[in-house]
Amino acid sequence: MVKGKCDRCTKKAVIDLPYGPHQFCKEHFVRFFEKRVRKTCRAHDLIAPGEKILVAYSGGKDSAVTLYLVNKLFSKVNEVHALLIDEEIEGYRDRALDIAEANCREWKIPFTRVSFKDEFGITMVEVMQKTGAKKKIGSTCSYCGVLRRKLMNQYSKKLKANKLATGHNLDDEAQSILMNVCEADLKRFVRLGARAGVSSIKGLVPRIKPLWECPEIEIISFAGYEGIKFYEEQCCPFKWQAKRNDFRAIMNHLESSYPGTMHSILSFLKQVKPKLAAKKKGVRTLNSCKECGEPCNGEICQPCKLIKRIVEKKS
Numbered sequence: 027m028v029k030g031k032c033d034r035c036t037k038k039a040v041i042d043l044p045y046g047p048h049q050f051c052k053e054h055f056v057r058f059f060e061k062r063v064r065k066t067c068r069a070h071d072l073i074a075p076g077e078k079i080l081v082a083y084s085g086g087k088d089s090a091v092t093l094y095l096v097n098k099l100f101s102k103v104n105e106v107h108a109l110l111i112d113e114e115i116e117g118y119r120d121r122a123l124d125i126a127e128a129n130c131r132e133w134k135i136p137f138t139r140v141s142f143k144d145e146f147g148i149t150m151v152e153v154m155q156k157t158g159a160k161k162k163i164g165s166t167c168s169y170c171g172v173l174r175r176k177l178m179n180q181y182s183k184k185l186k187a188n189k190l191a192t193g194h195n196l197d198d199e200a201q202s203i204l205m206n207v208c209e210a211d212l213k214r215f216v217r218l219g220a221r222a223g224v225s226s227i228k229g230l231v232p233r234i235k236p237l238w239e240c241p242e243i244e245i246i247s248f249a250g251y252e253g254i255k256f257y258e259e260q261c262c263p264f265k266w267q268a269k270r271n272d273f274r275a276i277m278n279h280l281e282s283s284y285p286g287t288m289h290s291i292l293s294f295l296k297q298v299k300p301k302l303a304a305k306k307k308g309v310r311t312l313n314s315c316k317e318c319g320e321p322c323n324g325e326i327c328q329p330c331k332l333i334k335r336i337v338e339k340k341s
């Protein structure tokens with residue numbers, strides 16, 4: 027229960043942000059939230075006038091708010107398009123994407139819906155069966171992520187988008203920073219940020235995170251106040267990310283004991299990344315995958331290797 031008045035007006039406060047500390051009425055919270063997203067986009071050069079922005083839209087709260095705000099704040103001078111990827115996890119993603127489609131229609135945002143089956147000839151359920159991914163903690167999501175990232179990049183190019191926006195939020199990023207520190211994974215650590223990656227890579231459309239500085243709990247409140255519908259019934263049945271769940275619990279504990287911890291962790295990345303990434307700036311060229319032409323380090327990209335392995339197991 028929030029007590030007292032809004033910091034900006036005489037209305038009763040409905041939300042309390044202990045890290046400020048701030049207290050806002052509904053109207054001033056919405057303004058505060060939108061201003062922060064605008065500020066993130068400006069400070070990190072995420073969206074330039076005239077660019078076409080493709081938003082990866084899963085139907086969940088984060089990508090729903092990302093699409094809604096990119097459209098609200100930038101569509102006067104930018105073209106906005108949504109990409110709906112169906113991993114074919116029945117009873118879960120199909121329902122989420124139905125909500126996503128309805129929102130796109132209501133907001134008059136053009137969208138493209140693609141599926142793992144049409145694009146790769148397999149569903150995520152089949153990937154699970156063929157690879158036995160569930161036996162290895164965390165592996166389900168990495169398989170799924172590899173395939174989804176490939177589609178996001180391919181469709182960004184197909185739809186001639188300049189940037190690909192994802193719904194990553196402050197909680198996701200703070201957890202990832204801490205996980206990479208605990209795993210001593212400097213390579214992944216420097217790739218984090220509001221603009222993912224270190225250097226521009228030919229053939230890879232830059233990925234941006236407009237909600238980079240927005241706590242998850244505020245995204246839910248924002249969606250509620252703005253009447254944004256999103257899928258919230260159940261988690262993905264393949265979500266066995268035990269390790270990330272531990273880091274989420276640790277981070278939530280730290281944030282509630284020491285409000286502002288997540289913002290401080292982000293600020294640490296902001297200070298350190300330019301120093302670590304200085305030598306790698308510029309445009310890099312990778313190899314082209316011999317199977318699909320997408321950029322990759324070796325001869326064949328990860329998604330193609332994965333599909334090949336599954337097809338071999340099928341026959």
Ligand code: SF4
Nearest residue numbers: 166167170262264265
């Ligand atoms: S939770 Fe993991 S397996 Fe499920 S849709 Fe997300 S990335 Fe894919």
Ligand SMILES: [Zn+2]
Nearest residue numbers: 032035051054
């Ligand atoms: Zn107010």
Ligand SMILES: [Zn+2]
Nearest residue numbers: 315318327330
């Ligand atoms: Zn490939």
